[in-house]
Each structure stands twice: as C-alpha cells, then as structure tokens.
Amino acid sequence: MTLDGLLERHGGWLESGPEEGPVISSRVRLARNLSDTTFPGWASKEVRDRVWNEVVQAFDSMETDTEFLRWRMDELKTLERELLFERHLISAELAERKSGSGLFVSEDECRAVMVNEEDHIRLQSLQPGLNLQKALDGAEALDDDLEKTLTYAFSSKLGYLTACPSNVGTGMRASVMLHLPGLCLTEEIKPVINAVSKIGLAVRGMWGEGSEAAGHMFQISNQITLGKTEVEIISHLDQIVLEVIEHEKNARLRLMESQQIRVHDHIGRAYGILAHAAMMNSNEALDLLSGLRLGIDLGLMPEIARRDIDQLLIRIQPAHLQKAAGSMLSPEERDIKRAQLIRLFLDGSPDNGNGH
Amino acid sequence: MKCDLCDKEAVVHLTQVVNGEMKEVHLCEEHAKEQGIDIHSPISITDILMGLGEAKQGIEHQLSPSCPRCGMAREEFRRSGRLGCPDCYNTFMAELAVAIKAMHHSSQHVGKIPAREGLQTRIKSQIARFQKELDAAIAREDYEKAAEIRDRISEVRTQAEEQEGGDA
Numbered sequence: 001m002t003l004d005g006l007l008e009r010h011g012g013w014l015e016s017g018p019e020e021g022p023v024i025s026s027r028v029r030l031a032r033n034l035s036d037t038t039f040p041g042w043a044s045k046e047v048r049d050r051v052w053n054e055v056v057q058a059f060d061s062m063e064t065d066t067e068f069l070r071w072r073m074d075e076l077k078t079l080e081r082e083l084l085f086e087r088h089l090i091s092a093e094l095a096e097r098k099s100g101s102g103l104f105v106s107e108d109e110c111r112a113v114m115v116n117e118e119d120h121i122r123l124q125s126l127q128p129g130l131n132l133q134k135a136l137d138g139a140e141a142l143d144d145d146l147e148k149t150l151t152y153a154f155s156s157k158l159g160y161l162t163a164c165p166s167n168v169g170t171g172m173r174a175s176v177m178l179h180l181p182g183l184c185l186t187e188e189i190k191p192v193i194n195a196v197s198k199i200g201l202a203v204r205g206m207w208g209e210g211s212e213a214a215g216h217m218f219q220i221s222n223q224i225t226l227g228k229t230e231v232e233i234i235s236h237l238d239q240i241v242l243e244v245i246e247h248e249k250n251a252r253l254r255l256m257e258s259q260q261i262r263v264h265d266h267i268g269r270a271y272g273i274l275a276h277a278a279m280m281n282s283n284e285a286l287d288l289l290s291g292l293r294l295g296i297d298l299g300l301m302p303e304i305a306r307r308d309i310d311q312l313l314i315r316i317q318p319a320h321l322q323k324a325a326g327s328m329l330s331p332e333e334r335d336i337k338r339a340q341l342i343r344l345f346l347d348g349s350p351d352n353g354n355g356h
Numbered sequence: 357m358k359c360d361l362c363d364k365e366a367v368v369h370l371t372q373v374v375n376g377e378m379k380e381v382h383l384c385e386e387h388a389k390e391q392g393i394d395i396h397s398p399i400s401i402t403d404i405l406m407g408l409g410e411a412k413q414g415i416e417h418q419l420s421p422s423c424p425r426c427g428m429a430r431e432e433f434r435r436s437g438r439l440g441c442p443d444c445y446n447t448f449m450a451e452l453a454v455a456i457k458a459m460h461h462s463s464q465h466v467g468k469i470p471a472r473e474g475l476q477t478r479i480k481s482q483i484a485r486f487q488k489e490l491d492a493a494i495a496r497e498d499y500e501k502a503a504e505i506r507d508r509i510s511e512v513r514t515q516a517e518e519q520e521g522g523d524a
C-alpha cells in the first residue's frame with residue numbers, strides 16, 4: 001500500500017459521531033516502552049532497530065481482522081512524512097526521527113502506532129465526535145494485542161514507565177478536538193480556556209502551537225497521568241468538554257438572537273471569498289472554512305456536508321496539496337492550488353478564478 | 357501536614373515559583389535527609405525539582421552519578437528532564453519522587469496493569485485503588501461505605517498472604 005492511496009480516502013475518524021457540530025474528534029494515546037530497553041532518545045541505532053523489529057513481530061503474530069499499513073520513517077520522503085503529520089497520524093517529532101522509527105496505521109486510520117518516538121510505542125485511537133470511551137476501548141484492545149508478544153516496562157508503584165515523567169502511570173493522553181466559533185465570535189473563549197486550564201487540563205490550538213485560534217479549533221487534553229484510572233481521566237475530560245460544548249451552544253444561540261444579521265454576514269462573506277478567491281493562504285482558509293462549518297451547524301447551508309468541510313481542512317494543508325499536484329510547490333503556487341481546490345469543491349469549476 | 361512521600365509529619369516545607377507556578381513540597385525528617393536536605397539550612401525547591409539547578413555539593417557523591425544500565429549521567433537527566441531507560445527511575449528516584457508528586461499530585465499508579473504482570477502486582481494495585489475509594493468515602497463522611505471498602509481491603513490482603521504462603 002502506498003501513500004497515494006491514503007490521499008484519496010478520508011480517515012474513518014471524519015465520519016459522523018456524537019456532538020459532531022462543536023466536536024471534531026476524540027483521541028486516546030497510550031505511551032508504552034519495552035522492559036529492559038533503553039528509551040529511543042537515548043538508545044543506539046542497534047537498539048532502535050531491534051525495537052522496530054520486535055514491534056513488527058508483534059504485529060505479524062497478531063490475530064486480528066484489521067490490516068495495518070506500515071512505513072519506516074527512513075523509507076519516506078520529507079513530503080510523505082509531512083503528509084502523515086498533516087493527517088494527525090504521526091507527531092512532528094517522529095517525522096524528524098530516522099533509524100528504527102516508523103508507523104503502523106489501520107486502513108480506516110482510526111488506530112495508529114508510532115514506533116521509536118519519545119517512547120518505544122505511542123499508540124493512538126481516534127473516533128469521530130465526542131466518544132472518548134470508544135477511543136479508549138480501541139486503544140486498549142490494540143494495547144492488549146501487542147502485549148501478547150511484547151513485555152512492557154511497568155512498576156507496581158509508578159505504572160507504565162515512560163521517557164518523560166510527565167507521562168508515567170497510565171501513559172495516557174486523552175484529547176478532544178473542538179470547533180468553537182461561537183465562543184470566539186462572542187469573545188468569551190479566553191475565560192473558558194482559563195477556567196479549563198485551572199482544573200488541570202491543557203488547551204491548545206488544533207493547528208500547532210503558533211496558530212492558537214486558527215480556524216477556531218482547539219484541543220483539550222488531560223495532564224495528570226498518575227494516580228487516576230484511565231476511566232476516571234476520560235470521564236473528567238468528558239464532563240468538562242460537555243460543559244464547554246454547552247457554553248459554545250449558548251454563545252451560538254445568543255449570537256443568533258441578538259446579532260443574526262452579523263452572523264449571516266460573517267458566514268455569507270466566508271462563502272463568497274471561498275467560492276471566488278484565486279489565492280488563499282492556510283490561515284485564511286482555516287478561518288473561512290470555520291465560518292462555513294458554523295453555517296452548516298446553524299442550518300444555513302443545507303447543501304454542504306460537515307464532514308466534507310472537515311475533509312477539506314485536511315486537504316488544504318501544504319503536503320497534501322503538493323502530494324496531489326505530484327510536485328513541490330512554492331508558497332504562492334500552494335495558495336493558488338488551495339483556492340482552486342476549495343472552489344472546485346464549492347461549485348465544481350476549478351479554473352474559474354473570477355466568479356461565475 | 358503530612359510528608360509528600362509518606363504518612364509521617366512533615367518538618368520541611370518548601371515553596372517556590374517554578375515557571376510561573378507556585379510549587380509546594382512537604383517532607384518528613386527522614387525523607388528530607390534522603391533528598392540531601394539539611395533541615396537547618398535554607399534550600400531552594402529548584403534544587404530538588406529536576407533539571408532546574410545544581411544540587412548542593414555533598415549530595416552529589418552520595419547519589420550514584422549515572423544509571424548503571426543505560427549510562428545516563430545524573431547531569432544529563434537534570435538537563436533534559438528525560439530518562440534514559442526504565443531503570444533510571446530507580447537511579448534518579450531522589451529527584452523524580454518530588455517532581456512526579458508535583459506534576460501528578462500522586463505517587464501511586466491505580467490504572468491498567470499489563471496482563472503479564474504477576475498476581476502480587478495486581479493485588480497491590482487493587483489495594484491502592486480501594487485505598488483511594490476509602491479516602492474518598494471518609495472525606496464525604498460515608499462511613500458505611502468506608503467500612504465496606506475496609507472489609508474488602510482486608511479480604512484482598514488475606515488472599516495475598518495466602519498466595520504468598522502458597523508460593524513459598
């Protein structure tokens with residue numbers, strides 16, 4: 001299976017799910033390490049290669065119907081590694097690593113295992129919408145399968161031992177990706193983020209560090225991994241996310257009650273620019289698509305499906321555009337391709353740069 | 357106030373702002389000594405929290421300088437905040453215990469256990485989880501529930517002892 005196949009499909013985690021308006025997806029990540037083995041960041045090339053081989057063996061002896069695609073990072077071109085990063089299948093850190101580092105991913109992209117990132121194994125399970133329990137079930141099932149072959153580093157006191165003490169214990173990070181345009185437009189997002197941060201959860205922009213609010217997308221995750229059970233951690237996160245969703249829904253209601261014209265204008269302008277612009281950079285596209293996504297949630301754009309927008313959010317990223325074009329593109333060329341892709345989606349006319 | 361690492365009364369109380377966050381550490385005399393803290397002279401918490409400063413001279417040669425399994429030096433661990441191998445947890449426990457407690461407000465795992473772990477580990481973890489439930493029940497003054505949990509803990513303990521006797 002090549003990476004080209006990946007490009008044509010959309011991940012199973014972009015299907016429909018609970019609370020899918022404000023919530024994009026739920027993710028559970030487990031960090032695991034092999035016992036008696038140096039952690040990847042401190043290990044020799046030989047040790048890293050041995051770990052890769054052990055994980056390959058674990059997958060090969062697994063009795064499961066799910067097929068896992070696999071790539072070693074050193075077999076992939078820079079662009080291909082960026083593509084996997086843009087699809088949330090690998091971290092930026094793994095993309096940088098070479099010897100012994102690699103990825104296993106289920107065909108629906110709902111489950112993935114990074115090998116030799118900061119830890120020997122970083123296993124992730126994604127679900128559409130707000131569904132942390134299902135994401136946890138998926139992660140634990142795969143964890144159990146791997147553990148039939150692999151012996152993990154574990155202490156009865158500190159739990160799963162990880163390269164960084166901030167992950168020790170369950171080794172679990174659970175996170176929810178949220179689309180919060182209502183709270184952003186009413187300028188109530190800051191106090192909500194502050195409140196969430198104060199109770200021990202981490203909030204960050206979905207599109208990397210430097211782009212805090214691009215597309216009004218945020219990720220909320222747990223920070224504490226020791227002293228609580230996995231279920232306690234996800235139910236706490238779940239409860240807080242539901243509260244945030246409630247605030248988001250109220251903000252949208254208030255916007256529609258008191259500023260209906262402004263909301264219509266915001267969404268209409270987003271549509272207008274997306275449908276007619278000839279050049280568009282990533283951040284502008286994210287912000288405008290966020291407006292469109294809000295329009296869909298509010299029932300103003302019955303002809304567009306939400307998951308198509310979510311798919312577009314993935315496909316307008318630089319590596320995706322370049323992979324689709326089959327060549328490297330300058331930033332300006334990317335801005336042109338990006339605008340074209342969006343126009344093609346909205347009205348089916350790829351070369352119509354000046355409107356209908 | 358109890359020691360962060362055991363149930364004894366804390367005699368050393370440290371507070372300092374680390375990365376804009378106020379951290380507090382409370383230690384009993386024994387654990388303070390174990391951390392190389394002379395309770396009669398002032399010390400900064402940054403000396404204890406990993407990676408944030410040089411430890412006092414004197415502690416240095418009591419603690420092994422590097423991990424016997426992977427060779428990571430104590431200095432390297434302090435600089436990076438990352439461990440070299442699972443054994444590093446034992447090697448650098450002096451710094452780690454305090455840092456882990458500060459990060460997670462806990463020092464006992466109660467979550468998932470690998471199926472390959474032995475029965476003793478499962479029992480230990482089960483008791484730890486019950487203990488947590490017990491504390492919660494007592495905190496909300498649900499003494500009926502607390503008594504129930506206490507019974508279950510002693511049941512599990514008895515089972516564990518029988519098991520241990522059987523193994524010997």
Ligand SMILES: [Zn+2]
Nearest residue numbers: 359362384387
């Ligand atoms: Zn103590």
Ligand SMILES: [Zn+2]
Nearest residue numbers: 423426441444
């Ligand atoms: Zn070590």
